[in-house]
Amino acid sequence: MSVSIVSRKSWGARPWNGDPADVPYSKRSEFFVHYHGGVPAASTGVAVPRAVEKIHIDQNKWAGVGYNFMVDQNGTVYEGRGWGLVGAHCPNHNTSGFGVYVAIGGDQKPSDAALRSVRALYDEACKRTGKTLAKRGHKDGFATACPGVHLYQWVKDGMPAPKAAEPEPAPEKPKAPAPKPKPKPASKIVSLNSAVKPGARHAQVKELQQLLVKAGYGPIKGAYTTFYGTETQKAVARFHDRNPAYRSGLHDPRIGPKGFVALQKQAGRR
């Protein structure tokens, strides 16, 4: 987890009240965790570093925020002395130790987000210094209650990073029903066998009769057979009367190839 840090400029830090010394990574060997003592004025947002700064400059007369970083209860990290400046958080350990403040006090519990960020800062500090820094609570270096019961226990436990909450699944967008693909069956239109003619017998005559009835040119008495009889011829004539484009004469009893295709479409074939 890389650490995203809100810079001094971004949270509106006041100019340094002095000139805190640079500390090379080679001089770092430990990592201190702090809390507020009393309940902090703010536990989230830029009010957190601003409130700490006010105490450290106005009351303590320090150069600015004494911690290297501050972490609020949302897990947001604010820059104090940063990675490179001497701290003002634990006597005799301000050069060797990074100091990280968590915006809780009293018996308040640190949030998982805050703990994750402190752990991420620790990992980043080890990476930058190339060392496994000692994990410490303020009280390990100075007689104080800091960092309080919960944070200190967490430090003693080895600063385990609480698991991040499962990301919320993106809310499902109400989908417009997908347009149903038009069923596209293979064309069922068939061609007319040339043997299908008035007076003839052919297997396809039965199909012709069914199509005529389905398309509304029935009834065909005695259907369905393979015989292209007078009832079938009358039905074909009715088809032609209504669809003169396909006929070759008045009351044409003979279905032609084009008429047969048109009839199939009228009967619902595609």
Ligand SMILES: [Zn+2]
């Ligand atoms: Zn402390």
